[in-house]
Amino acid sequence: RRAMEMMIEQANQRTLFGSKLADKQAIQWWVADLATQIHATRLMALDCAWKQDQGMDVKTEASMLKFYATEMATDAIDKSMQTWGAMGMCKDMPLHILGSEIRTMRIYDGPSEVHRMVVARSLLKGYWSF
Numbered sequence: 001r002r003a004m005e006m007m008i009e010q011a012n013q014r015t016l017f018g019s020k021l022a023d024k025q026a027i028q029w030w031v032a033d034l035a036t037q038i039h040a041t042r043l044m045a046l047d048c049a050w051k052q053d054q055g056m057d058v059k060t061e062a063s064m065l066k067f068y069a070t071e072m073a074t075d076a077i078d079k080s081m082q083t084w085g086a087m088g089m090c091k092d093m094p095l096h097i098l099g100s101e102i103r104t105m106r107i108y109d110g111p112s113e114v115h116r117m118v119v120a121r122s123l124l125k126g127y128w129s130f
Helices: 002-013 025-053 059-089 094-107 112-124
Strands: none
Touching: 002 025, 002 059, 002 094, 025 059, 059 094, 059 112
């Protein structure tokens, strides 16, 4: 969320080729896509937490959430860095720190590929369904 907030802030301030970045369709789509992905991630987390509270097995949902959330956050940070341009890469910027942290999170508790295998096996063997 912080990366998206920084992207919105910069898009509303930075002018490129005579207009604000916020007026560019690509930036508008990035904002819309990221807002949707953040909302979906929150709903996935709430669903997983509720099922856990009910005593249900949430291994598959937790794996879905883990790889989806970390990949979405990586994408948000990347798009925010692009919006900020060269400044987005500076080590003093929060985006640089967020990028380092999210990279660690993508590996911690198993990389995305492992969690994709958990989800695929659960579906293919009929252990999990929608």
